[in-house]
Every structure is written in structure tokens, then in C-alpha cells.
Amino acid sequence: xxxxxxxxxxxxxALMPGxxxxxxxxxxxxxxxxxxxxxxxxxxxxxxxxxxxxxxxYVEAGAADIGICGKDVLMxxxxxxxxxxxxxxxxxxxxxxxxxxxxxxxxxxxRRLGVMRVATKYPRIAARYLEDTGRQAEIVEVKGSVELAxxxxxxxxxxxxxxxxxxxxxxxxxxxxxxxxxxARLIANPVSHKLKAREIDAVLERLxxx
Amino acid sequence: MIHPIPSGTRDVLPDEMxxxxxxxxxxxxxxxxxxxxxxxxxxxxxxxxxxxxxxxxPAYRVLDDHGNVLALRTDMxxxxxxxxxxxxxxxxxxLRFCYVANAYRxxxxxxxxxxxxxxxxxxxxxxxxxxxxxxxxxxAARALEAAGLRDFRIGxxxxxxxxxxxxxxxxxxxxxxxxxxxxxxxxFVGLDREVRRLGLDERIARIPLLRGGPEIxxxxxxxxxxxxxxxxxxxxxxxxxxxxxxxxxxRKLGYYTGAIFELYAPGIGHPLGGGGRYDELLGxxxxxxxxxxxxxxxxxLHEALAL
Numbered sequence: 001x002x003x004x005x006x007x008x009x010x011x012x013x014a015l016m017p018g019x020x021x022x023x024x025x026x027x028x029x030x031x032x033x034x035x036x037x038x039x040x041x042x043x044x045x046x047x048x049x050x051x052x053x054x055x056x057x058y059v060e061a062g063a064a065d066i067g068i069c070g071k072d073v074l075m076x077x078x079x080x081x082x083x084x085x086x087x088x089x090x091x092x093x094x095x096x097x098x099x100x101x102x103x104x105x106x107x108x109x110x111r112r113l114g115v116m117r118v119a120t121k122y123p124r125i126a127a128r129y130l131e132d133t134g135r136q137a138e139i140v141e142v143k144g145s146v147e148l149a150x151x152x153x154x155x156x157x158x159x160x161x162x163x164x165x166x167x168x169x170x171x172x173x174x175x176x177x178x179x180x181x182x183x184a185r186l187i188a189n190p191v192s193h194k195l196k197a198r199e200i201d202a203v204l205e206r207l208x209x210x
Numbered sequence: 211m212i213h214p215i216p217s218g219t220r221d222v223l224p225d226e227m228x229x230x231x232x233x234x235x236x237x238x239x240x241x242x243x244x245x246x247x248x249x250x251x252x253x254x255x256x257x258x259x260x261x262x263x264x265x266x267x268p269a270y271r272v273l274d275d276h277g278n279v280l281a282l283r284t285d286m287x288x289x290x291x292x293x294x295x296x297x298x299x300x301x302x303x304x305l306r307f308c309y310v311a312n313a314y315r316x317x318x319x320x321x322x323x324x325x326x327x328x329x330x331x332x333x334x335x336x337x338x339x340x341x342x343x344x345x346x347x348x349x350a351a352r353a354l355e356a357a358g359l360r361d362f363r364i365g366x367x368x369x370x371x372x373x374x375x376x377x378x379x380x381x382x383x384x385x386x387x388x389x390x391x392x393x394x395x396x397x398f399v400g401l402d403r404e405v406r407r408l409g410l411d412e413r414i415a416r417i418p419l420l421r422g423g424p425e426i427x428x429x430x431x432x433x434x435x436x437x438x439x440x441x442x443x444x445x446x447x448x449x450x451x452x453x454x455x456x457x458x459x460x461r462k463l464g465y466y467t468g469a470i471f472e473l474y475a476p477g478i479g480h481p482l483g484g485g486g487r488y489d490e491l492l493g494x495x496x497x498x499x500x501x502x503x504x505x506x507x508x509x510x511l512h513e514a515l516a517l
Contacts, residue, residue, distance in 0.1 A: 060321075062479015079318060081480070084397040085419075185399060191474045191481065194365045194454050197421040 002028055002046025005199040006192070009059055009067030011052035014163070015184050018090035019068045023047070026206060056080040056187065065192035066200060071182040072161050076122045083188040085200075086207055091184040095125060097177040098168050099157040100150050104176055106157035110135060119149030119158045126159035129179050147171040218317045218325030226512075230328075233512055234310050236356040237330045244349050246308035246332045251289040253312065257281040262494045263288035264464035269316035269325065282314035287465070287488065287503055290333045295495035303336020303499055310508070324509070331485065331505035338500040339437045339487060343469045344444035346485065346502050350473060351449040353506065354482070358515055362482070363474045364452050365421075366438065367459025369466040369486065374432040375414050393418055394460050418458030426455055438469060465491045473506065475514035482510045 002008060004026060010019050010033070020030040028045050040049050048064055055069035059082050067082075070091055074084060097118075099106045106116045119140045120126040130137040142149055146160045147167060161182065162168055165175060186207065188200055215221070222230065238248065257279040260268055265288060268281035283289055286309045294305055310330040317323035332349055334342050347364065354362050372393055376386050385408055392400040398419060405415040413429070420426045424442060427435040442450055461470050461484060470486030485504025492499045 060479065062477070078395075082396065084399050087399045189479050190396065191479055194421055194456055194472075195363060195474055195476055197454065201421075 004028060004046065004203060006065040006196060006203070007046045007048060007063070009055045009064035009069075010047050010049045011055050011067075011069055012049050013052055015052060015068060015070060015091045016049075018088075018184060022068070022088065022090075022207070026203060053077070056082055059187050059189050062189045062191055064189070065196055066186060066188045066203070068184055068186060070161075071180075071185055072122065072125070074185060074187070075180065075182070076124050078124065081190055083190055083193050084185050085188055085204060086186040088184040088186055088207070092181065093161050093163040093183075094175075094181050095122065095159065095161055095179040096168075096175045097129070097157055097159055097179060098150075098162075098173045098175050101172055101174045104157075105150070106176065109156045116157055117155035119146050119155040120160060121146060122159055122161075125179065129159065147173060216325065218323060220324070230508060230512055233357050233508055233515065234330060236358070237353045237506065237508075238308070238310065240349060240353040240356045241308035241330075241332055244306070244332075244345075244352075246306040246334075246349070249290065249293060249307050249309055250311065251283070251286070251293060251309075253282055253314070254280045255283055255289060255292070259292055260284065260288055263291070263491060264494075266315065266462065266464075268314070270314055284315050285313050285505065286311050286329060286331060287333060287491070287505070290503075291335075291488075291491050291495050291501070294333075294335050294499075294501075295492060295497040299497060304342070305335040306332065307335070308332045328508040329483075329505040330508050331483070331503060333501060333503035335492060335501040336499045337502065338489070339468055339502075340441035340444055342500065342502045343437075343441040343487060346504055347441070347445060347453075347471065348449055350471075350483075350485070350504050350506070351452060354473065354511070357511055359475060359511065361476050362452065362514075363454050364449075365454050365456045365459055365472040365474060365481075365484075366442070367456045367470055368430075368434040368438055368468055369461070369470050370432070370434045370468055371430055371457055372414065372418060374434060375411070375417065378431055379410050379414065381408065381410065389414070393458065394462070396458075396460070398458075420457045421454055423455065426457060430457065434468070441469060461486060469502070471504070473504075475511075475517075477517045478510060478514045480510065482514055483507050 023030050033042055052069055053073050055067040056077050058064040059067040060080050109116045115136045117138045118126055119142050123139045123141045127139050140155055146158045149155045260281050268284050270282040272280050274280055290307050312326050313329055314326055317325050334346050389404050392404055402415045417429055427439050465488040466486040467489045468487035472481040472484035475482055483506035487502045489500040492501055
């Protein structure tokens, strides 16, 4: 159990440094987490580290009381039974529709074939966005580098998350549409939100105060 | 040979069944002693009857040999409302029923949810707030105690708190739906954003985050707070100590009208059960009576007892 009296799900990857800085400010000693890249569970400080898209899973089940994850993950996993309590402001990025530079191959495919093929790691966000904007699309779910898909002719466009746009540019892709912006969010398990109300509210209060 | 069964269903074998039966029998004992008569209703009902409940649509429908659409019940509250209106049309209220029965719901894939699950609960029909509410809260607490659960808590709120705040602010139509959507999906960041966008009283974003003792009821507009306070005052001290007021509590079923509650055990990330007032449901079956009830998930209670 941590000094906060809560088990905290911490995402590895891009949001990890911001999350650990935030926990430092809350008085949680994160030095062991920072020093140890392979260990996953830090019981003395109540920290569990995991892949970002697993954070809602652990928090929903109550295996962690609170967690930090991107809005993109929450959007993709809509319907998770977790409380979204606070926009933490860091980890800003944009969910975009992108395709190869030059004349837009996706628009061309829609015009000539009636359907565009879109590769993504976010099939639900992509399907919903294209449906909402009245376009028929074939969604291709990929697990690795999405940028590769339009370059090899697998698809005409991608839906992906970008912070600076550098990776897209380096692969000759341009942003065609901005779908949604995303920042890190603090989420909580619904039962912990009641049974550990005092601990969770103390965290919220300190984070709101900045 | 391995013969599969549908995901979200399971076999219960003797070791588990013995324990489940002990849990059920403890719950039944409390229900019976409190005057709740056990009923059984068909697992299959006409879809048109279940639709009167305004609850989630049934997950499993079949056509019978006459072309009628039948559906597996999604809970026991709607079938018991039907029984009360049909079989007890002239009986003097209050009516007290209890059940231990399977219900059936759609699952979200890979979340460990069950399509078929066992519920034990009561329905108290014809007893208004706050007396009826206090009575079923008391029965729920004694039932969990009888099953051997010690550290449980009861989250208590009201389905009418945020709607009445929105009424006061004159928020209607699509804006109202958007605010309520953020609340039901428990997105407090989105709730805050909608409240700012519409230029509403900041209390609408703040009040649903309040949890605590009776002192937070001072924040509640209208008469919902007074009714909750009255229900709490009717409770035995041992039950009152277990109550956590939660002004943002929202339950997924459409028929709740007033006080709503959930049952929590430490170490279990989901509520063990819950219930609330459904003062308009019986009217949809032609017998307008205030009513209140709850259901406990027998499997989750069993899991909590095993911790």
C-alpha cells in the first residue's frame, strides 16, 4: 500500500515520466520505479506499471484503485466501468486521419471504389469517426507501426495518435483530418471511489491545487 | 471429448454448489423472516412485457411456434411487477416478494461478465419513501450479515438529484441528454466541460462528486435530500453506520425514480448488488404503486465471502 493509501496503475511508455513526476509531487517515492525498468510491481509505494491500454482493465476490476491513462485509451475502450475524474493536462496528442502526401489516396478510393481502407490500432474510434462522417470504410487492425500500412498499399489511410507529427512526416504521410485531442486522465474504480473516498479526494484536491 | 458451453455460462459442481446453497439459504432466511414471500416466474417472457420496464433490451430473443417474440428476462423486477399487477390486482398493499433466480444479459467480450447469473433479491410494492426505502436497506444489510459478510458498505444516492438540478437550471433536450450521458458514463471531465460549455451553475459538476455522511445532503436541491435524510433516520444504527452517501450514484436500469443504492465489499471491484425506488414501473403495468427493491449477485457475494 502506498503512502496515499491507494494502489496506482501507472502506464509505461510516453505517459510514464509525466505520471511519475505527478506522483513525486503527491509525495510518493518513485525512485525505485525510475531505476528499475523490468520490475512491474512496487508494493511499498503502491505502484503497478503496465502497458497503457491495460490501465482501464486493472482499474475497472479493482486490481488498482486509481490509474493514469490517455483519453485515447478511454475512447477506444468506451464502456469501461471506471470514473474519469481529472484531466491531468500532460501527454497532449491528437488522433488524426492521415494518408500519403500528394493527392489524397483515401478521397480517390472513396470516389472510385466507394470505400476506403484504413489501418489503425484504434478500430473503434476509427470506425465510429468514419461512420459519423458518413464514409464507408474497411478497418484493418494492426498492432505495430501503423505508418507502414499506407506505404505498402495495404490501405489508403490511417487513424493514429500523434504528438508532434514527426513520425508521420518522416514516412511521407500528411494529416488530413483531426479527430480528437487527448491528454492524460486520472481514473478510479467505482467501488474504491466510495470505499476510499477520503484518499481519492485528497489526491484530487492536491492535483487541482497544482 | 471436450464439449464447449457458451461463453458467459458455467457449470456448477458439487463443491461450489454446497457453498452457494448455504449463501442462498442465509439470504432466504432473512427475506422470509421479514415477510417476503418467494416467487418463481418463467425465465422466458413476452418481449412486449419486458419492454414495459424500460430497462436494457433483452440479449436473447426467440420466436415461438405462433410467431410470438419471447425473451429471456434481464432481471426479476419487471416480471414481479407483472405478477403484482396481474395476479395481485386487487390485493391490499404493501406486497412483499423475494426470489433467488437466474437472469440473462448481454456481455461485453473479454470482461469476465456472465450471460447467465444468479440473483437474490426482494421487491416491496406499495410502500412509499422513506419507510419502504429504509425497510429494504435494512433487509439488504441483514441479508449480507446473515451470509457472513462483515465489512460491507452501502452506497446511497438518488436518481433524481442531477435531473432536478437540471430542471432548476432549465436545461432541456439535447443539452440535458449530453449532461446526463456524462454522468451515467461517469466521465467527470466531460461533465465539467459540458457544464462550462452551457454556462451552468458549477454545482451541477461538483455535487455528483460528493460522497460522505448526511452533512453533504445540505447541498442537494429540491426534496430528494430530505427524503434520503428521512430514510437514513429510520435505519437501525448498525445499518446507518454502513451507509456512504454518494450524490453521483447512477444505476444503469431505466426504471429507477428516487433513492438508489449499491452494496460494496472491500477487495471486490464491482458492486455486489444494488437497487432502488421505481415508483413509476407498476403504473406501466396498470397498477400505480410506489415500489422499491434490490438484487444481490449470489456469485459475487460468494466471491467476497471467499476473500
